[in-house]
Amino acid sequence: MNNKTNIIVTLLFAASCAFVSCDDWTDVESIGIKQPGIEEQNPELYAKYLENLCQYKADAEHKKVYVWFDNSEKKPFSQAQHLVALPDSIDAVALECPDNLADWERNEMSEMQTKKGTKVIYDINFDSIKVAYNRQQEVVQEAEPVAQEFETFLMDSLSTALKLSQKYDYDGICVSYTGKVSTHMTEEEKNEYIQNETFFMGIINDWHLRNSDKIIAFKGKPQNLYAKTYLKEYDIIFALGTEATNRDMLTYEYSLATGQEVPENRVGIIISTPSLDSSDKTTGYLGADLAIDKVAEWAALPQSGKQVAGVGIYNVSNDYFYTDKNYKYTRKVISSLNPPIK
Structure with a gap:
């Protein structure tokens, strides 16, 4: 992004801050006075800003920021529950409840996609499908399903999940896969494991071939995949x-994921925001530090001689609640990874 773009972005940000206050989303009713935003005040400047924003996101060289958004509340009472309140420079947002979207959700989703070039996606979790199958069969949840018996359930689950991409005009999916280390598996267990994974990844790959306009992301432990060639x-x-x-553990997890056959130039790291429960000092922390704060600095630097491709943020709406700036640390991640974005 060039200096001219930086100036435009900075001017827009300054103008926006002048007319938006923390009181805009309280329960107090307004008296009918609505302060005009930058979109109404200077449509040409705003249009240029949106153009530059979309160009930035289309640049394959920039580092990506994906967020996971809890959209379970269908009658929002806070701006933190609105998609359109997310920072504009986020590349993609994954909805945690991808079905049964309310009309206002679909409208906000469309606005983000068309105006800001933000991709809206959702997860398809292989491990959760296996747990659901085992629960149905009343067996141990961690047990590896027998492939021949599991295939029908897996195909039906994936068919239902993948149909949502067209139903709600999603921009793509994120495949969630943790898998297992096969070192201590018996040959029979390993065989079932490989068959189940191959069937799952094969269906996803077939869907992507038929929907090449959709994006596809991965989160989990790619090192546990047997079919790593799909990741290309x-x-x-x-x-x-x-x-x-701690930071060393971030580096360790990142280095495990950038092993043989995994496209290392596309590997990022995913962390969580802190819990809204103030007694929880584990979720979203690296020791005593906020993970979302420290990951901004960590991901901006080469790790094990490799460039981190991006950062994912779980429970992003928890980062909204700061008096000095909403989405304070999410914005820090974006600006640390891509310094021209202010």
């Missing part, structure tokens, strides 16, 4: 940093 078609691959307790 993925836009970004997020290693799990949610269990890390």
Whole structure:
């Protein structure tokens, strides 16, 4: 992004801040006076800003920021529950409840897609499908399903999940896969494991071939995949940093995910915001520090000689609640990864 774009972005940000206050989304009723925003005040400037924003997101060289958004509340009482309140420079937002969208959700989703070039996606979790199958069969949830018996359930689950992409005009999906280390598996268990994974990844790959306009992301442990060649078609691959307790563990998880056959130039890390429960000092923390704060600095630097491709943020709406700036640390991640974005 050039200097001219920086000036436009900065001017727009300054103008916006002049007319938006923390009181805009309180329960107090307004008296009918609505302060005009930058869109109404200077449509030409705003249009140029949106043009530059979309160009920035289309640039394959920039580092990506994906967020996971809890959209379970269908009668929002806070701006933190609105998609349109998310920072404009986010590349993609994954909805945690992708079905049964309210009309206002679909309208906000469309506005983000068409105006700001933000991709809206959702998760398809292989491990959750296996747990659901085992629960139905009344067996141990961690047990590896027998492939021949599991295929019908898996196909039906994926068919239902993938149909949502067309139903709600999603821009793509994120494949969530943790998998297991096969070192201590018996040959029979390993065989079932490989068959189940191959069937799952094959269906996803077939869907993507028929929907090449959709983006496809991965999060989990790519090192546990047998069919790593599928990852060549993925836009970004997020290693799990949610269990890390310090920066060295972030680096360790990242290095595991950038192993053989994994496209290392597309590997990022995913962390979580802190819980809104003030007694929870584990979720979203690296020791005593906020993970979302420290990951901004960590991901901006090469790790094990490799460039981190992006950052994923779980429970992003928890980052909204700061008096000095909403989405304070999410914005820091964006600006740290891509310094021209102010």
